[in-house]
Amino acid sequence: MILSINIVENNMLNMLLIAAIYLGIFSVAGLFLVLLERKVAAWFQLRLGPNRVGPWGLLQTMADALKLVSKELTGTVKADKFLYNLAPYFVIISSLMALAVFPFTQEFQAFDINIGIFFLIAISSIGVIGILLGGWASNNKFALIGAMRSGVQTISYELSVGLSLVTMVLLTGTLQLSEIIEVQKNGWLIVQGHIPAIIAFMIYMIAGTAETNRAPFDMVEAESELGAGFHTEYSGMKFAYFFLAEFINMFIIAAIAATVFFGGWLEPAWLTPLGIAEVFPAIGVFWFLGKTFALVFLMMWFRWTFPRLRVDQLLTLEWKYLLPLNLLNIVLMALIVWLGLTIQI
Amino acid sequence: MSYFGDIYKGIKTLLTGMSVTGKVFLNNKNNSITQQYPDNRETLKMFNRFRGEVVMPHNEKNEHTCTGCQKCEIACPNGSIEIIWDRQIDPESGKKKKMIDQHIYHLGMCTMCGLCIEACPTDAILWAQNYENSVYDRSALTKVLNQPGSKIMPGVED
Structure with missing residues (x-):
């Protein structure tokens, strides 16, 4: 007892x-x-x-x-106080929760759940509720427009994120992140799955950028149109929560890509004969963070290159291009797995 | 099949844009355009077209080329220029002639539009390239452009 x-x-x-x-x-x-x-x-x-x-x-x-x-936490008089104060916590908690399932190395993983990928997709869609709450409760027209755009955007692009990850799950046969990495000891999934994996990666990065509400999909904030979008009325630490959550989300999107497409904490195959990882397993953190930050840099590169999309262009891109391509891509990947055309190192 | 053609063109143009910004990113150390202003005030040189303030250049004999025609005063949209003039006897020709006493320029009101400099028929006033124009008392912003004791350069009015 x-x-x-x-x-x-x-x-x-x-x-x-x-x-x-x-x-x-x-x-x-x-x-x-x-x-x-x-x-x-x-x-x-x-x-x-x-x-x-x-x-x-x-x-x-x-x-x-x-x-x-x-700084002082200000708010509007006619705001719905309870929802207004609740919104930043939804956003920050959902993005911090997603961090729990990432394997940084073989040993360093807080929560090795057997539905890891599913958990990540589910958690990352909770964040948008916080954005919708914040925009609605602020009682501000810019915040409301920003929040509604966020709803449209996240609901649409979640499909592409999910489906491009499902494409990769066809290869791994498991949703558990540690096992997905285990599978990649025969070569990173982007190599194993070659053409459909590369298409899935491109779709994932586009949709992932849209998921985090970053430029060129930053219509949620759209400084030049909406002030600051959904967090127009927030100040001080509540604003900082939104801001921090945006950047942690960017890290999460890049970390998912690094884990699913680029082998997570596994070192590049040509380094395996040196046996550094066996002597010093913590080196995995370096590889994981290196891959993640390379992808974070890619997202920053997008941001400072492309102009912002209009809302109808955003929906055209998702529903007319990414989604049909994604569905075709899943069929292609299924065929490749069925016929055993994957590349194993 | 313009659908797949559009996708191809879209990806191609996106990659073109990314290569442009990527090159800028890699070369930024050599040609960063930021001026580290307070640190480099000894070496900082303004470009030719910079509009600092209106000045009236004088030569070494303390002569300017302002004839007192007042075209700059008329051209100025908000009255930043006032010319106090007088009719005096010209010592060379012995005739009575219009001469400036004071060319007053209110830097605090000036919008740097440059219409006075375009209007000047004798190029008596120019843009200076100085940029540290803040003062503690606004009366210091009212400047007399012609130096005391200066006179018009001979031959300008011919």
Whole structure:
């Protein structure tokens, strides 16, 4: 009896400890993603970017976060107070929850659930409820338009994200993220699945960019049209939650792509004979984060290259191009798996 | 089959755009256009067309080329230029002639439109390239452009 209580207490303690570690790491990582975005944006636009606070401006976003924490939380008089205050938590909690299932290395995974991919897709669609709540409860026309656009956009593009991941699940035969990586020891899935995998990857990156509401699909915020879109009426830390959630979502989309298409924490195949991973398994974190940040950079590249789509162009792109192509692609992938045409290293 | 043609063209143009920005990203160290202003104020040079403030250049004999025709004063849309003039006897020809006493320029009101400089028939006023124009007292923004004791350069009115 005493023993069982001890185990329960230990589990609770473990849970809290892991939660604290994840929260700590990812709130700081989110801040540095913001800094990375600003630096990359500056380099794309022939500027220097933040370079005053700390060496090379490294502490700029830390200072911004401190400023936001110390600011007053304002709101509109006619806002629906309860929903208005609830919205930022929906957004930030859903994006932090998704982080739990990623395998950073073989050992470092908080929650190895057997429906990992399904869990990720489900959790990432909860975030849009927060955006809709925030836009509706703010009682502001710009916020409402932004939130409604977000609803349209996320509901449409979720299909493409889901279907492009289902295409890859045909190859792996499992939804569990650790097993998906296990399958990739015979070659990354983008190599194993060759043509349909590459098509699925392209569709996933387009739809994933739209999922995170980033340019060129940033009609939710659309600074030049809507002020700040759904978070027009938010200030201080509540605004920072939305902002942080956007960047963590970008990390999540890139991390899913790295796990499903590029082998997660597995090192490139030509490095396996050196046996570094066997001596020092924690090197997996390096490979995982390296792949993820390469994909994050790709999304930043999109942002600073392409102009924003109109809302009808956005829906045309999804319903007339991505979705039919995706369905064709699934059939193609099924044929390839059935006929055994995959490339195994 | 323009459907697949459109997809092909779309992807091609997107990749063209990405290659352009990618090249800029890789080359940005060499030609970053940011001026680190307070740090480089010794070496910073403004470009020729920069509109700092209106000045009246004088030569080494303290002579300018302003005839006092007041075209700049008429051209100015908000009255930033006032010319106080007088009829005096010209020492060379002995005739009575219009001469400027003070060419007053209110920098605080000036919108830098440049109409006065376009209007000037003798190029007596020009744009200066200075840019640190803030002062502690706004009366310092009212400037007399012709230097004390200056006179018109001989031959300008011929």
